[in-house]
Each structure stands twice: as structure tokens, then as C-alpha cells.
Amino acid sequence: MRCDLRNPNEPIAPGSSQFVSAASLRERLDWFNKLRWGAAVGVLVVVLIAGVGLKAPIEVRGLLLTGVMLLLLNTVYVLRGRRFKAVDIAIELRLVKVQMVCDLVALTVLLNLSGGVENPLLFLYVIHVIIASLLFKGREIFQIAWLAIFLFTAEVFGEYFGLLPHHHLPTAGEVAHELSFILMTLGSFWLVILFCAYVGARIMTHNRAIKDELVVHQGVLLAEDRAKTDFFRFVTHEIKSPVNTAQSGVETALELGGETMAPSVRDVLDRAVSRLKQATKIVQDLADLTRGGILKEENLTEVDFNDLVATTVDNQRDLAARSRLELNVLLPDPPVLLTTIRTMAETIVANLVNNAIRYSREGGRVSVRLVDTGKRARLVVEDEGIGIEENEQDLIFDEFYRSTAAREASNLGTGLGLPIVRKFVEELGGTIEVESRAGHGSTFTVALPRKSRKRRS
Ligand code: ADP
Numbered sequence: 001m002r003c004d005l006r007n008p009n010e011p012i013a014p015g016s017s018q019f020v021s022a023a024s025l026r027e028r029l030d031w032f033n034k035l036r037w038g039a040a041v042g043v044l045v046v047v048l049i050a051g052v053g054l055k056a057p058i059e060v061r062g063l064l065l066t067g068v069m070l071l072l073l074n075t076v077y078v079l080r081g082r083r084f085k086a087v088d089i090a091i092e093l094r095l096v097k098v099q100m101v102c103d104l105v106a107l108t109v110l111l112n113l114s115g116g117v118e119n120p121l122l123f124l125y126v127i128h129v130i131i132a133s134l135l136f137k138g139r140e141i142f143q144i145a146w147l148a149i150f151l152f153t154a155e156v157f158g159e160y161f162g163l164l165p166h167h168h169l170p171t172a173g174e175v176a177h178e179l180s181f182i183l184m185t186l187g188s189f190w191l192v193i194l195f196c197a198y199v200g201a202r203i204m205t206h207n208r209a210i211k212d213e214l215v216v217h218q219g220v221l222l223a224e225d226r227a228k229t230d231f232f233r234f235v236t237h238e239i240k241s242p243v244n245t246a247q248s249g250v251e252t253a254l255e256l257g258g259e260t261m262a263p264s265v266r267d268v269l270d271r272a273v274s275r276l277k278q279a280t281k282i283v284q285d286l287a288d289l290t291r292g293g294i295l296k297e298e299n300l301t302e303v304d305f306n307d308l309v310a311t312t313v314d315n316q317r318d319l320a321a322r323s324r325l326e327l328n329v330l331l332p333d334p335p336v337l338l339t340t341i342r343t344m345a346e347t348i349v350a351n352l353v354n355n356a357i358r359y360s361r362e363g364g365r366v367s368v369r370l371v372d373t374g375k376r377a378r379l380v381v382e383d384e385g386i387g388i389e390e391n392e393q394d395l396i397f398d399e400f401y402r403s404t405a406a407r408e409a410s411n412l413g414t415g416l417g418l419p420i421v422r423k424f425v426e427e428l429g430g431t432i433e434v435e436s437r438a439g440h441g442s443t444f445t446v447a448l449p450r451k452s453r454k455r456r457s
Helices: 022-053 060-083 089-112 121-137 138-160 179-260 265-292 305-314 317-322 342-358 404-409 417-427
Strands: 301-306 326-330 337-338 364-371 376-383 431-436 441-449
Touching: 022 060, 060 089, 060 404, 089 121, 089 138, 089 441, 121 138, 121 179, 138 179, 179 265, 265 376, 301 305, 305 326, 305 431, 317 342, 317 364, 337 342, 337 441, 342 376, 342 417, 342 441, 376 404, 404 417, 417 431, 417 441
Parallel strands: 326 364
Antiparallel strands: 301 337, 364 376, 376 441, 431 441
């Protein structure tokens, strides 16, 4: 089972039903440029094969020239994209429109050189209308549709009335020169183009409305989530000192008068200390869970991850020894170096190893492996313990969730360790996966990037 680590706190930008930014529009333009490379190269290859190779009677020079023009124009668009950063959305939108107009003109020239109304490729105009509906809103989609209609109709009548040269396609019959055929073809062309523009505009308006609604809902959810986190933070802060005071009070009482106390009183106080320790752990875990904004460039340091894993595992050897567990560590050579937040990496490793030990059976084996995969460091913590039922594997990353088997095995545990691990892994830009079979053991795999980066919001 793989854990989805999309940052739930990352807001969808308001108004993202249009373009979020000039930069994201630029990304779409890049995709558009790739299409254009394909189209231009396609024209050149087809013309070379048909006109030069097979000697078909087509307008080779004109067609090649238009294909080359398209390649040159696209080179200019690509170079401009690389050279200038996209900052102004209005400029980027204008640029898209200019590119679309040039493309429509180029398509019209290509059609004129290859039979005009006789050429079935006339429906390539539809592609532009579809792309326009992905990029623009209602009125602008129809502007592109009407431009396509205008250009093609002018081209067809231009040829018919002898204002433009006509290059007859060898595959087309003489019927293609009759007015009735021309009018029928133009009629269907108008219908298809306008229908596509209408459907495209409707679908995109509907999608954008849904997206707007989602953005509003996400805003509400984020606000609620922030309120919950603030509440936890407040409670954690307020509760920390009374719990610590109570714990040290009871411990001092035991130290000073433990020997003279009746066994039943001592037993009550011992249990009180144990429960207070658990409360302290919960408070500490909650503090970790609600801590935010730790991943700042200045907090990143270079960490020898081999060393960190070895030390963290060593700190838990006593606990493992108490259950007579074999605790193996396998580290790569040379050591993996990470640019990360040391305390967060330590917490991740410590929690996973601690769980593997606590949920193992006496005499079992826990193995910790670190693998260098180039861009990432992969930590695998494997045990032969109680395992996790399949239907509970989604839930163990939720706050306070403890599986039935875990509750039966031990009443110590806060259900906050894995949510903290997941939060930290997520903040460091990594992934976490769990594989487990109830009664047979579990394997937790964490992949951390060599260099953690602050996520873009
Ligand atoms: P806890 O304090 O209960 O261990 P965690 O958040 O660390 O809280 O873990 C949540 C739950 O996930 C545990 O209660 C247990 O049910 C399950 N779990 C975590 N690690 C293991 C493991 N290695 N083997 C079996 N179950 C595990």
C-alpha cells in the first residue's frame, strides 16, 4: 500500500479555473509547441515522400516552404520561451492568440496548396478550436472558430472565383469543382466548427464551475484544518507544564518516601508515573504533529544518513534486548549523505524502528536496511511481528488510530507516531509505503530525497 503524500495543506490557487499564473500558461504553450513540431515535421515528411519520392503531382516547393516556415516560427516561439521568463499573463495570452492566428493562416496556405476544398484534411481546423477551448473562455473560443471559418471560406471562394490559384488533388474527382459540392462541404465545415466551439465552451465552462466550487470548499477545509491545528497547539502548550509538574511531583514523592509507603500506595503511585509518562509522550507527539514551517533553507544541513541510522538504532538496542530480539542493520558503503533536517530524519527513523521492536514477538528479528538509489536514500524497516490487517493499513497513518492487534498487544502507544512520520516524510519531499501481513510482520519503506526542498505553495 502506498501512501498518497500530496500535501493537503497546499491550497489550490484561487481563480485557478482560469490560468493560475503566466508560468502555468507557458507550460501549456510548451505542449502546444511540441504539437507544432510534430505538425511541421509531418508536413515535410509527407511532401518529401509523396512529392519527391513517389513523384505525385503536388505543389512540392510551396508545401515545403510552408512546412519550413512553420518550423522557423516554432523555433522563435521556443527560443523566446527559454529566454524570457513568463511574468505577465496578459502578454502570454496575447502571444497564444498570435500563435493561433499564425497556425490557422499556415493551415489555410497548406490547404490552398493541396487542393483546398478537395482536401479532407480541412477538418484539422477542429484541432485549433479544441485547443482554444482548453485555453480560453467562451467568447474567445468563438473568435478562433469564426476566424477558421472566415479563412477557409475565403480560401475556397478565392479559388472558385479565380482570385487564388487552384492546385487540383490527383485523388479528387471533377465533382469537387462544382458549386453544389463546394457549398455542401462548406456547410458541413461551418456546422462542425461551430458545434465544436459550442460543445468545447459548454464543457469547459462546466468544468471551470466545478473547479471553482472545489477551490471554495478546499478553502473552507483548510481553514478548519488550521483551526484544529491551532487548537492542538494551544492545548499542547497549556497541558505540558502541569503534566510535567505532576510527573516530577509523584516521582519525587516515590524517591523520598517510597521505602516507607504501604505497597498498595506505592503501586498506585507507580501506575500514576507510568500514565503520566504516557501523557508526556502524547503531549510531545502532539507538539511534533502541530509543528509547522520547519523546512526552511537555513535549517537544512548535510547529514551522514548512515551514521544517523546507526546511532538511532543503537539507542533502541536495550528495548530490543528486553524482548530478546535480533536487531540487524545493513548500511551502504560509501555512506549516504542527505541535505535535510536532522531532527526530522531522526524522528522518522526512531519511530519506525521503535514500532518494529514494540510490535515484534519475543525472540523475533528486526532488520533495518539503508539503500542508496542515486537521487534518494531508501530506508527499509522490516519485522516479523504482529503485522497489520489489510483493511487497517490505510488507517494507521491517521491520528490516534491503533490497530486491534496493537491494542491487544500493548496498551502503551499514542497512535501519533506514524502520522508524525508521514508528516515529516512529506515535508522532506519523500514517500512512505507499508507492506504487511497480519500475524507475519510488516515492512515500512521510506524514500527521502538527497536534498529536501520547500514545496511550492
Ligand atoms: P503507536 O503509538 O500506537 O505505536 P503509531 O502511530 O506509531 O502509534 O502506529 C499506529 C498503529 O500502526 C499502531 O498502533 C499499530 O497498530 C500499527 N503499526 C505501526 N507500526 C507497526 C508495526 N511495525 N507492526 C505492526 N503494526 C504496526
